[in-house]
Each structure stands twice: as C-alpha cells, then as structure tokens.
Amino acid sequence: MILLDGKLLSAQIKQEIAADVAQIKTEGGKIPHLVAILVGTAGRSETYVASKMKSCEEVGMHSTLIRFDDDVTEADLLAAVAEVNANPDMDGLIVQLPLPKHINPDKVMETIAPEKDVDGFHPVNIGRMAKGLPAYVSATPQGILEMLKRYDIPTSGKHCVVVGRSQIVGLPMSILMQRNDYPGNCTVTLTHSKTTNLAEICRTADILIAALGRPEFITANMVKDGAVVIDVGLERVEDATKKSGFSLKGDVKFDEVAPKTNYITPVPGGVGLMTICSLMQNTVKAARREVYK
Secondary structure (H helix, E strand, O other): OEEOOHHHHHHHHHHHHHHHHHHHHHOOOOOOEEEEEEEOOOHHHHHHHHHHHHHHHHHOOEEEEEEEOOOOOHHHHHHHHHHHHHOOOOOEEEEOOOOOOOOOHHHHHHHOOHHHOOOOOOHHHHHHHHHOOOOOOOHHHHHHHHHHHHOOOOOOOOEEEEEOOOOOOHHHHHHHHHOOOOOOOOEEEEEOOOOOOHHHHHOOOOEEEEOOOOOOOEOHHHOOOOOEEEEOOOEEEEOOOOOOOEEEEOOEOHHHHHHHOOEEOOOOOOHHHHHHHHHHHHHHHHHOOOOOO
16 A cells, blocks of 8 residues: 655645746746635634645745635625736635635635636636636646656546545546546546445445545445545544544545555545645746636
C-alpha cells in the first residue's frame, strides 16, 4: 500500500507556484491576487479560509479576505461579488461555502465572473470543462487529477466509481475521469444516495473516489484488493481521547480499508491540501489570462 501524500505533494506544488510568482515579479508583471468572501464565523469555514490566505502568503501571492456577519443580506453579498468582478487588481474570487440558509448559493456562484471563478463552480466553467474547452476546473477534482498524475497511477481502461454527485466534486470528477486524456479514459460509474447495490458496485472499482460526506461510510467489504482509493471526506467526529474533543475522519474507514489497497489518501493530509494548491494554480492562470484571453 502506497500513501498518496497530499502534504508532500502540496509542498512541492507550492514551491513551483512560488517560483512562478517570483518570475512574474522579476518580469514586472502583475502579482496574482486571490479574494475570499467569508460569511459568518463557523469554525470549519474559518479554518479553511485561513489556510487559503496563509498559503497565498507563503508563495508570494496577494490575498484579501472580505468578511460578513451571518445576517448579511443576499443583495449586499451579491454587491460585494460585483465589486470584486469590477476590480482589475483582483484576479480570483472564492465565496466560502456553506452560506446561511437565506442566501441562494447558486445565485452567488452565477454572479461571480467566470474569468475570476477560480473555484470552478460557475455554470460557464462547468460547461466548458464538460466540452473539453479551456476552463477553471473545480479545485478539488483538479487536485485529485494532479495527485493521480504525480504518482503515475494508470487510469486508461480502468473502472472508476465515484460515490457522491455534488456539483463541487462528484459530478465534475465523473466527467474528468472519462475524458480522452491522462488522467482519464476510465469507464465511470457515478453513484449516489439512491443507488441500489452500492457496495457491490464499489467492489468493481479499480479507482474509488469517495465524496459523499459521511464519516467512515466506505468499509473494507466495499473495496476490492488492489484498488486506488481517494477519500474526499473531512468531517469532525466526537472523540473524548482528543484535547479538542473531536477527530477528523474521511468517508473511508482508513484502518480497515488501507491494507486492501495499492494506493490510498489519508485524512487529514490528503485531498484537502491539494484543493488549496489548485486554487492558487487557478489564480496564477487568472492573473496571466491563460483561460479567458
């Protein structure tokens, strides 16, 4: 079993991004600038955004955090998005999810200018990705592709089972894994909460991508020997043995699944770190106008 080490890979990728940013500075170009909008004070969202801002600083990029209270109106939030859209100094924009219930996340995502949508959530970017056109690919799926590529994991002709059909991970992942490219050329099965015989389908997977948000849902009897297992989940689970009172768990029951696999991602230290790298890579592309000329 080989551990797909997101911590190691993210350190390598950050060095590459830092070198790109340093070259931009040397050439007198525009320093990439990522903007994050955070609504409320939910602990997990705070942690995620802080990690993104810190990573930008580490590679020499500019970053701006715009904060709102939970009771911000949808109109005020959309106005803030429009201001970032109109600011030529700001290259990439992310709005941290989830949002309060009174705000429509689809409306917010559709308001972000596609050329600044470095999270890859805008319908235009999703559509362009599906057609194989230049686009910002959703950050987590892009991070998974990078992980597969850097570990030289064969994908052509393999059966890839994706568990979870979210627009953020599951759906784009299923599209990317079947495209005529590397990583890709898989036969893909996209499963979800209404799928019957889910365990049986998972056992046929050469590559199993778990992105359903249910801690330790994937158990050993759902994984065939020699599979590649990618765990996208990251949930807090009560744990009295920890000072914090909780442990971080993925969608895969790691201790019993790992011995059956050829490759597996840990949680934490796997896909999440790759997601942040993807955001920064997309922001560099945005600053260079590589996707939208």
